[in-house]
Amino acid sequence: MAQHSNQVTVDAAGLWPMLARCAAFDTFTDRERESFQHAFEHEYGMAVRRFAAGDLICRKGEFELDLCIVLDGRAEVHDHDDRGVEVHTVYESGSIFGELGAMGGRPRSFDVVAARETLILYIPRHALKYIEINQRARTILADRYRERAVRAMTGRVELFNTVPESFVDELIPHCGIVRYDLRGVPIVQQGEEVDGFYIILDGFVQVVRHRADGQRRVLAYLREGEYFGEMALLGGGRAWGSAFTAGKCELIRIDREGFTQLCRRYPAAERAMREVIARQQQQENEVTGELSDLLEKSGQLGVIQSDALLVMDLDRCIKCDNCVRACESLHGRSRLIRNGVQIGKYLVPSACRHCDDPKCMSACPTGAVRRRPEGEIYFKYDQCIGCGNCAIACPFDNITMIDTPSFDKAQAHKASIAGGKEFFRPYPMAQHHAAGGLLARLFGRGREQEPAAEQARAHVPPSFPIKCDLCDGLPFMGCVHSCPTGAAIRIEAAELFEEIHAVSVKSHIQRAHDGE
């Protein structure tokens, strides 16, 4: 597997003294230390990297799911705005950053730049257990995570626009992080006493209202940056509707006291919440039974949680299969099956949905499944060991494992289509040259170039996963570009529901981003 060019060779024994300045490692027992050192030597992705002064350590928006510990040197958090670059925080030796990515699977919140020559220890998400094995380290990480999560969220949600940083400091002790792994878990039940105000940190929450006529209506799906519980806390204390998890989700819970202080000291925040309350109450009348069923079904099928959903408008689709053929002609192997669930007039075919909570990413033991700032999930093939965990974990069967020769052929085909670009090939390059063209094979020219044993990869996985990568490396999405009737479109789930006049599930963050 590939190594980073700035990776520094440090042995496990040499690493430990460097970690002495990090408080999280203070109380490690010998056994825990040995376990950590063993992991450092054997776990993929645990490495020390050197950055020169001015080097970008991580970029805002990137999904790098590693915890970083500054072993030596100094790193600065840069915040860009219209006025230029502002140094937000400084990380000295022993500091930890990257908890939001490593523990919460979220993108980097800021750019981090090396202020001088800096050594950083990278601990990937799957290796966090070697730190969390220690009680004190676990507490430190959890506290830091809570603090960073609250700061990051309050910095982005419009509700806190008028709230100064000093109040956020006061609010943090009143906040807790609540995590749910399953769908359908009740967070707040209609008519029951509500003990806190919830802001969604990650994932989706389904808002349901049991009407007086006995009907159950799904009103909306709330997502990152949206909140609930305010109606009860500002009103009589009892929940107006129920909130259920719509999958894995993470919430910030602000207790009643913290919420009361927020409303008392910042009336603008309370006004904003009251507007949301009015909108939700109006929504109850707008959502028909049919629409509610559609929303319920979409949540169950995971459509709501998709970031880039390929849908086919069945009022336009002429069933020519050109989308599938285009996929095959571009990638050598089709990653799309024109069959799937139907939501209204749209067919959601079997193609990667680039989920908000990608199970494939969590299941990958080597961090080969990655996410771009735009939300696309892709494979970093040089880190793939071909275990197939991603394919097993995908709840929609949108990942296929194909044998290595077929994969190599498909990658070669893709490279020939996107001429001038190179794509990962599992076999050594010499072997590809050896294969040559027809003439080379006829006259045996290639035989002289057969790879030497040492050139070959130590281990070539028997199979590789393939899935829709939104035609990465190509100038357009083949399926969408090749649909003769414009039936195939790639949209965010929120847009799908806007089109069919359902409730918008677009996040506040997204709205702000769109300039709405």
Added chain:
Amino acid sequence: MPDDAAVSLRVPASHTPAHYGRLTLWAVGCAVLAVFVHIALPGYGLRLGSYRSGIATLAAFALAACYSVRKRWMWLSVRVMRIAARMPHRVAHRLLIADRLESWRLYHVMAGAAVILPLWWHVEPGAGPSPLEAALGALAAMLLLSGAAGSIIQDFLPHSMRVRPDLEVRPEDVDAAIHDLYVQAEEAILGRSEPLVQAYLRHVRPVMLGTRPPLRMLIATISGADPAAPVAARLRAQGAPAADEADIWNRLITLAERKVRLDHNRFDLALSVGWMRIHIAIAIALGVLTAFHVAGVLYFAGL
């Protein structure tokens, strides 16, 4: 070697369709315009001469045929878009939309309908066609008619299919669903009374295993009627052999209804792409005869 992450989309991608509206309207509009121009320019075909009008006709047909090439050959499109990526954002985006197959289909239909004009000019001065020319004329007319039929099918069939029950979007899924229905029917009849089994074998099983006449399916598609309704009515009229087995009989009728609807679905799926095979076959035949025609003209008449 760079990983895939290093390579990103460079052309501003538009993920939503252009939606040009009904194709049939475009085709009719172009055809009407061609007729209007022909009427507005009387005798223009004679002035233009057979060679020029023939070349114009050939060029229009070639232009229309480009769609077929673009549809099957993505390579060119990728190359064009790579060049477009170097252009300003707005230009690149317009080129992307213009290069979409949806746009190409529009050019195809417009060129196909507009070919009427040069073709008309080309055949106008002729004094009695030779057998080859008559065949060419017939094929050209068939090509235009099959194209028009295709436009209508592509405009109206998808919606009519979607609103019908038991929709499957791939022929193989229809086959699987029909097989599943047959298995359900056979399992439902197991262990039932002899009269019910006989009624099943006589009336329901032929529906489950048989196919419906294509003409009846075509009429159902055009009229929007449910082809399963008369079948269900006939089976209901038969009635269950025993009153205590009425539920099973009703279930078998439901299965038979679904089977007929799936047959209809399969017919619609075949229709939605089948017309194109005819269209392509006519186009190939026309191309071959045109080659003979051109070669003959050059050989016998010269330039």
